[in-house]
Amino acid sequence: MVSVIIPTLNEAAYLPQLLEALARQTQPPEEVIVADAGSEDGTPEIARAWGARVVPGGRPAVGRNAGARAARGTWLVFLDADVVPRPDFLEKALREIEARRLDVATCLMEPLSPRPTDRVFHEVANGYLLALQWISPRAPGFCILVRRALHEAIGGFDETLVLAEDHDYVRRAARHGRFGVLTSVRIPVSTRRVEEEGVFPLLLKYLWAEAHVWAGRPIRSLPFDYAFGHHRPSSCPCGDAEKEEEEKESWLAWPPALHPQSMIRRMGSRPARLLWPWRRTLPSGDRPLPTSSGDR
Numbered sequence: 001m002v003s004v005i006i007p008t009l010n011e012a013a014y015l016p017q018l019l020e021a022l023a024r025q026t027q028p029p030e031e032v033i034v035a036d037a038g039s040e041d042g043t044p045e046i047a048r049a050w051g052a053r054v055v056p057g058g059r060p061a062v063g064r065n066a067g068a069r070a071a072r073g074t075w076l077v078f079l080d081a082d083v084v085p086r087p088d089f090l091e092k093a094l095r096e097i098e099a100r101r102l103d104v105a106t107c108l109m110e111p112l113s114p115r116p117t118d119r120v121f122h123e124v125a126n127g128y129l130l131a132l133q134w135i136s137p138r139a140p141g142f143c144i145l146v147r148r149a150l151h152e153a154i155g156g157f158d159e160t161l162v163l164a165e166d167h168d169y170v171r172r173a174a175r176h177g178r179f180g181v182l183t184s185v186r187i188p189v190s191t192r193r194v195e196e197e198g199v200f201p202l203l204l205k206y207l208w209a210e211a212h213v214w215a216g217r218p219i220r221s222l223p224f225d226y227a228f229g230h231h232r233p234s235s236c237p238c239g240d241a242e243k244e245e246e247e248k249e250s251w252l253a254w255p256p257a258l259h260p261q262s263m264i265r266r267m268g269s270r271p272a273r274l275l276w277p278w279r280r281t282l283p284s285g286d287r288p289l290p291t292s293s294g295d296r
Helices: 015-023 043-049 059-070 089-100 116-132 148-153 165-173 194-199 199-215 241-250 260-268
Strands: 001-008 030-038 053-054 077-079 104-111 144-149 177-187
Touching: 001 015, 001 043, 001 059, 015 030, 015 043, 030 043, 030 059, 043 053, 053 059, 059 077, 059 148, 059 165, 077 148, 089 104, 089 144, 089 177, 089 194, 104 116, 104 165, 116 199, 144 148, 144 165, 144 177, 194 199
Parallel strands: 001 030, 001 077, 030 053, 104 177
Antiparallel strands: 077 144, 104 144
């Protein structure tokens, strides 16, 4: 049983497209839970009109935990309101998770934008996720899939963190279960934050956050603004992912062997067990995840 959990704050411009995409899934979720942080634009009403359950939320970590507590599924899928998964997203994702015996996962991303700079930005991020998945796991909070038992075993998201709570979550989860980056699916995501802040200012913020993650320093305060729930509608269409798929091949004239997507596919096909000389075990370990309280 799959529960989709969506933290929201004033997402009336984006949420309907996500809820429609979930309704069109070839393997639809058993329930959709919207954890709302006090929207004033009708977001809760939109969610209920689509049949979603609405629970009180807060910042992303608070909302995800609140949704997880209300969920009944054995699998929790955390999505943000500005993603638009393709109709076969859940089916393919769960199939790959089962084949690879994963307990927690994220997937590759792609922008809901035809701009070459946005595609380069996201392909670089994809390469980074794949390069680190067996060393120091990372996952964007807009797409995390996890076994409910594992979520509960690690105590959910750290609600004291104001940034990089998603990376902290999967790093802790990978100590108790098997983590992986899915390569059979991609999650289309809006570029609204890039449009509002600009590529380089946003990149500097992410680099600052990454430095803290690598140093093991939790981020509980920020020296800059990082908006939650106050986004303008994107100038790029948040949908029509199928049309953008056709434009992908012409966005940059990469030689086939050096094309970012070709390199990512090769990286994603590496074996799941790597023996690093400075580690005795992988972050995911080899312990089976307990399936019930009696097995713990």
